[in-house]
Amino acid sequence: MRLTILGGGGFRVPLVHRALLADEGPGRVTDLVLHDLDAGRLRTIGRVLEDATRTHGGAGPRVHLETDLETALAGADFVFSAIRVGGLAGRVCDERSALDLGVLGQETTGAGGVCYGLRTVPVAMQIAETVRRVAPEAYVINFTNPAGMVTEAMSRILGDRVVGICDSPVGMFKRVARALGVSPDEAVFDYAGLNHLGWLRRVTVAGEDLLPGLLADPAALLRTEEGRLFGPDWLATLGAVPNEYLWYWYYRSDAVAAEQAAGHTRGELLLEQQQEFWAEGPGAPGEAFAGWEQARLQREATYMAESREATGAGEREQEDLDGGGYDRVALQLMRAIARDEATTLILNVPNRGTIAGLDTDAVVEVPCSVDAQGWRPHAVDPLDPHAFGLVSTMKAVERTTVQAALSGSYATATKALALHPLVGSVTVARGILDSQLTALPELRSVLR
Incomplete structure (x- = not known):
């Protein structure tokens, strides 16, 4: 089986490779194609994967480095799209x-998500057109924010x-399950919303919803990162556990101050942390x-x-530092389709009546078989x-952003930003766009 990763020079690619090395089942990935426009980063990540393969006894998929998109996609069974248009500087x-x-x-919440989307959507559409032409039978698993x-x-x-994935809900489920003293595999999690804007409403084990008991237990809630971020009282008031990114909504003034x-x-911070790694190049074996x-x-x-410091949430748990979020979800999804290993995952898929009040084509984040x-x-x-x-407002903002990105309209881009509740001002929206247009050629190529 052939897997192509777009954004193959990205920092998190070795996590996917690590999971592939651990997969010894039938129908596993035999060829891994890394595509990136930055040949230097490709070489560096290629060397990291060589080291990982060597420590694994030399077994693993054949790795191919490619800077041409059509060549990278040719023959692909699955495509992971993990691009960052504009890089960390963007x-x-x-x-x-x-x-x-x-x-x-913030990267995806507030103005940052709109601006990121403006320069990313046109590139994503070009990728989709190329996949349809070169690898029409491939499934695209979208990591790109x-x-x-x-x-x-x-x-x-x-x-x-095409289907979208995110590791935030999975991380939440694991933490909530630990606080409840149950295995995530034995629980059914009722979660719904949009990407980075969802709520966990029930955790059912053997027919019983355990979430009300957890919400009534401040000590148990404080054993979860969500409990420390939002506070047990607020979670009890909501009657649900929000996605961690909702901290920027419920504590917006605290977030800006932090x-x-x-x-x-x-x-x-990431740019500073990674500069040395990239500057050193591939390094010695x-x-x-x-x-x-x-x-x-x-x-x-x-x-x-910044959110953990502002709330006194403390350091992250070791289980969260070990990695294995996006990569495990993506590979579990790929195996379910390729090997017919039925599973349930939280995915970003067309609504089709799932969330009442949203239209059929609206992509939502919900549990899927x-x-x-397929899904x-x-x-x-x-x-x-x-x-x-919140969900209906943000779906309108998302769609206005896509409209602006595809039409190249400055006025529509201003509208997308101004309609966002975390921006809330036409003057601020114009100021953000003008600053971005001065700094980023990737946005200047989109808006006119």
């Missing part, structure tokens, strides 16, 4: 252009051949993987650091009014 610009105007500066927005845009071309007090953004692992642990430890026939969303209860209000 992320820093997303964060800073918002923070400098007093609003949230903003995941829901990008997946919905690509689905216009690829239909059910980011401004930090003196640096998450993107700036045996050294590349060790250097990557050290940089990865630094990256994982600083995930949502997956097997060789089928589970029925979920309606969202409560406050959650539905």
